[in-house]
Amino acid sequence: MNKKQKRMLIRIIISAILMIGLGFTDITGVPRFLLYMVPYLIIGYDILIKAVKGIINRQVFDECFLMAVATLGAILLGIIGEGDYTEAIAVMLFYQIGEWFQSYAVGKSRRNISELMDIRPDHANIERDGQLEQVDPDEVETGSIIVVKPGEKVPIDGVVTEGASMLDTAALTGESVPRRVTEGDEIISGCINMSGLLKIRTTKEFGESTVSKILDLVENASSRKSRSEAFISRFARIYTPAVCYSALALAILPPVFRMTVMGLPAMWGDWIYRALTFLVISCPCALVISIPLSFFAGIGGASSQGVLVKGSNYLEALADAAYVVFDKTGTLTKGVFEVSGIHHASLSEAELLELAALAESSSTHPISKSLIRAYGQEPNRSRVTEVTELSGKGVIASVDGRKVACGNDRLMEELGVPYKNCHSMGTIVHVAVDGVYEGHVVISDVMKPDAAETIRRLKAIGIKKTIMLTGDTEAVAASVAKELSIDEYHSGLLPGDKVDMVERLLKEKHGREKLCFVGDGINDAPVLSRADVGIAMGAMGSDAAIEAADIVLMDDDPMKIVKAIRIAKKCIGIVHQNIVFAIGIKLICLLLGALGFANMWLAIFADVGVMVIAVLNAIRALFVKKL
Amino acid sequence: MKKSYKIDVDCANCANKMEEAAKATRGVKDAVVNFMTLKMNVEFEDGEDPKAVMDEVLKNCRKVESDCEIFI
Numbered sequence: 001m002n003k004k005q006k007r008m009l010i011r012i013i014i015s016a017i018l019m020i021g022l023g024f025t026d027i028t029g030v031p032r033f034l035l036y037m038v039p040y041l042i043i044g045y046d047i048l049i050k051a052v053k054g055i056i057n058r059q060v061f062d063e064c065f066l067m068a069v070a071t072l073g074a075i076l077l078g079i080i081g082e083g084d085y086t087e088a089i090a091v092m093l094f095y096q097i098g099e100w101f102q103s104y105a106v107g108k109s110r111r112n113i114s115e116l117m118d119i120r121p122d123h124a125n126i127e128r129d130g131q132l133e134q135v136d137p138d139e140v141e142t143g144s145i146i147v148v149k150p151g152e153k154v155p156i157d158g159v160v161t162e163g164a165s166m167l168d169t170a171a172l173t174g175e176s177v178p179r180r181v182t183e184g185d186e187i188i189s190g191c192i193n194m195s196g197l198l199k200i201r202t203t204k205e206f207g208e209s210t211v212s213k214i215l216d217l218v219e220n221a222s223s224r225k226s227r228s229e230a231f232i233s234r235f236a237r238i239y240t241p242a243v244c245y246s247a248l249a250l251a252i253l254p255p256v257f258r259m260t261v262m263g264l265p266a267m268w269g270d271w272i273y274r275a276l277t278f279l280v281i282s283c284p285c286a287l288v289i290s291i292p293l294s295f296f297a298g299i300g301g302a303s304s305q306g307v308l309v310k311g312s313n314y315l316e317a318l319a320d321a322a323y324v325v326f327d328k329t330g331t332l333t334k335g336v337f338e339v340s341g342i343h344h345a346s347l348s349e350a351e352l353l354e355l356a357a358l359a360e361s362s363s364t365h366p367i368s369k370s371l372i373r374a375y376g377q378e379p380n381r382s383r384v385t386e387v388t389e390l391s392g393k394g395v396i397a398s399v400d401g402r403k404v405a406c407g408n409d410r411l412m413e414e415l416g417v418p419y420k421n422c423h424s425m426g427t428i429v430h431v432a433v434d435g436v437y438e439g440h441v442v443i444s445d446v447m448k449p450d451a452a453e454t455i456r457r458l459k460a461i462g463i464k465k466t467i468m469l470t471g472d473t474e475a476v477a478a479s480v481a482k483e484l485s486i487d488e489y490h491s492g493l494l495p496g497d498k499v500d501m502v503e504r505l506l507k508e509k510h511g512r513e514k515l516c517f518v519g520d521g522i523n524d525a526p527v528l529s530r531a532d533v534g535i536a537m538g539a540m541g542s543d544a545a546i547e548a549a550d551i552v553l554m555d556d557d558p559m560k561i562v563k564a565i566r567i568a569k570k571c572i573g574i575v576h577q578n579i580v581f582a583i584g585i586k587l588i589c590l591l592l593g594a595l596g597f598a599n600m601w602l603a604i605f606a607d608v609g610v611m612v613i614a615v616l617n618a619i620r621a622l623f624v625k626k627l
Numbered sequence: 628m629k630k631s632y633k634i635d636v637d638c639a640n641c642a643n644k645m646e647e648a649a650k651a652t653r654g655v656k657d658a659v660v661n662f663m664t665l666k667m668n669v670e671f672e673d674g675e676d677p678k679a680v681m682d683e684v685l686k687n688c689r690k691v692e693s694d695c696e697i698f699i
Contacts, residue, residue: 049693050693050694053693054693057690057691057693063638063640099637099638102638103637103638106662106663110663110664110665225659233643236640236643284640288638288639288640288643289638289639289640292639292662292663293639293663296663296664
């Protein structure tokens, strides 16, 4: 609670006690009026002042004016009638309680959300003359060496020059498994150093670092307004004056009609009371606060899960997603080549891999590197002699005195070794030892472990069609599409063709359906910006992707796409509930008020009660962890 | 030129009204008020002095919402 809220709470309590206390006295006449004015003014003086200021500034139709007119009117009815002033005080009291609650709830969720995104580093440590000095991260120049102690946040992007440690990246990616870094590894700001002391050479300024970019993005996210928000703003602009004039008409027309046409008594008091009730019901607060709050909570909740949304409008579009278009490499597959199969004959799997890795140990070709990675240890190069590299074919080397040939079909044909063709997709490395065929190693771009599950779940949450675009060959594309059960694929595409393809797909969709494109941010920036919703994944540190995409997934887990859509659907669901609920209840109460069925108390519920419920519902959008 | 200012205002509808008032101020090309982060992003017309324009913006905002604050 801040100072303002505390003062308000005290005013609410004092005024409520006085009002209840006065209910037990039986003073009448002018003293009664004066006594009742004390709690009324305590709770409502600021509203009255604001209403007057509004009139002076020609901003007549605001909430304060509505409240002032409604309560002063009720007091007037009390003076002419049997002296019931409680209603006026109660209306003001409940209005203020509602305002207080709203301010408290909004403040609280503001804090909650900023805590979720608590990645802003406070300082950077710089070593000067053997002493550690704390400086503002803004002042650190690119290329400086900074020291990050265990428990501290990495303030600026850079490369580790000394030390090894585990990093907690949860605030950035939502990923709870710590990441290991050692000398030479790139490190991004916003991670928390968990175990060892790290020295980092900065590669960027603070303002250009990941942490600044993310904070900037999230803080400005709700500035891009969604259709629902624009609708509510427009609605509120028309709604308030409309209600005021209706209330005026309700107070004047029926009594006049009764008097002149029907010849009945006018019942002015009755109709004015109805008009006042009408005014109390009418406040648009519930709507105006709950819609942006829902989006804010949704975006905040999403960022806690490593899904950064650049604006409420994108969250809204994502909820309508019907087509999801994937780029293959780096999105569904890892984009790095790995040994995906070893088909061996007489030698064991490990032996075959060892021979291949050793033979290729001096080569720098990507294929050789992936063989060595799969081998898992530093190859002992002293075992390898007489290496001959045959460009475009492979390598022949002597390993432990045995002649090992590693390479493609053409190498085997040249050596006259009969080889087996492999049905697996990818690059095949045949291995022959002393002229005898021993088997082959399959190297391919491996599927991400969750890729198939992602496609299945996307279908389950109502995605109509999944489409894969790739620059790869037809055979590879077909096999990946089949394995993941993707509905449609297009292969052999150049980056420019992908844009054309997405435009064609955009024409296919109907009505409100939206098309998402998911890419890794490399070479696909034009497609990301062309799609209704561009989702970039694995974006930690990739500026181009953060720039071009509408939604950024902080790590490269495809399941996050499903999560993002679920969060969007939940958030939009809440927004719709609030719109329907708030407008619905208001309209019903307005009708009841006009017909004389609703008293002031129901009116207060329609105003404050609906707002409280809508705000509580909006905050639900924050809880997305289990989605 | 674009600048971002911290603001203080109590209700969401008031924030909407501030946005309208800021947009209508001379020298302001576009303005967005974000109630949730309590920020006002103002885009100025070319050649306008932000300080002078913002004084006007604050004056206009005070007209529609008497107890709002913009931290210029």
